[in-house]
Amino acid sequence: MSAIFRNWQDVHTEVRRRIQSREWEQGSLIPNESDLAEEFGCARTTVNRALRSLADSGLLDRRRKAGTRVTSNPERKAIISIPVIRLGLEDQNKTHGYTLISSEMTKPPPNTKARMQLSTNDKLLHLVSLHMADSEPYLYEDRWINPDPVPQVLDIDFKVENANEWLVTNAPFSRGDISFSAAQASLPEAHALGISEGEALFIMERTTWDHEVAITSVRQAFAPGYRMQTRI
């Protein structure tokens, strides 16, 4: 009658099955950990691990004293990997190329300043560059770097080294904002990417901080055809 559940993955699978089969209905309370542990013939810790994992992925709602419920309208959570550009391309067996388009120290426009939550009026390092995949334009990058937390950045020759990679190695961040959107190619973007003005580009914008100090804010426009994919 009752199967044997040896480990938390087994429990995870069985609980998931009960949710998907509607054996446990949406919004309803499920048995508490101790009861499940008894039913499954394992320790409560094991049940806890399984239920915690399901709660992390959004299928269960857990609250002390109130118990564990099947989420009524699960917000599905997708995990997106954001690799270093060169390595992402090499995973696809493509060669990576890089060209610096411009580099200057200048005051950032208000929206950039706001995104980075900067209070001073200091100049930032502004880099515009193009990444290539197998000699095809791949990504147009417009980046602002705050030299304050990483003064060494001023000594780097970004004609040779690309900022994406340099920062990963030299400027650890503790948190970041990220957004994805679509935009029509501006004239400089179209020119650099070898496409027509107005074509639709996939845009990723990121701003990162080391605690409260903004490090960099970047807008990356991917060449037409780019898809960001994952599983759920």
Next chain:
Amino acid sequence: MSAIFRNWQDVHTEVRRRIQSREWEQGSLIPNESDLAEEFGCARTTVNRALRSLADSGLLDRRRKAGTRVTSNPERKAIISIPVIRLGLEDQNKTHGYTLISSEMTKPPPNTKARMQLSTNDKLLHLVSLHMADSEPYLYEDRWINPDPVPQVLDIDFKVENANEWLVTNAPFSRGDISFSAAQASLPEAHALGISEGEALFIMERTTWDHEVAITSVRQAFAPGYRMQTRI
């Protein structure tokens, strides 16, 4: 000299600090769990929980026997929430509107068939609809539904009920593919969304399965201005 680490979050924070401060260098081996447990004055289980969490977020690489290393080129992982459309809008205090544009049973085009990994030539339910936020066009949805695993779908009046929500409640899935891209608005999209043909749209495509049976494949085109945001 040495601080006290009471719980796994403390250990997590301290290890993260050592990584970010470069006290433990990229690519280098860190002490094993037992040694860390001794240093931190806690049980190995606690250290394990903290390190596992850091490994999940991509900062550590762990392998039995080989030990735990600081990831050299961390792939940052962003978690994207995909809510039911109506609820996502209500979270933003916007009213949700919905209109069915067309509905028919027909054979899917080859690319749809391929995405859904269908082998038969059966007809599918094809729904095109528009979602509104505060009476503004918000999302143009083109959806194919396989009635085979969910025959009740044929009895639903999708002029009233929207497929997005109906499926969440009535057709649980076990896995899905998801992709994000940008595209220029086609004529019907532009017309429905009240924009010009060729404007840049943010596109989300999802195909979901219940085990090996495809349930639905949907392409959602968001009105200009849409941003998908998260933190990292």
Next chain:
DNA sequence: CAGTGGTCTAGACCACAAG
């Protein structure tokens, strides 16, 4: 083969929040 992380167990205490 042996060292590492992966996991289980039983028991304990604690933090939170519903009633």
Next chain:
DNA sequence: TTGTGGTCTAGACCACTGG
């Protein structure tokens, strides 16, 4: 107040994999 999940502990065995 009290039931629930959250977590810690010490000890144990196992699974994987590098050398």
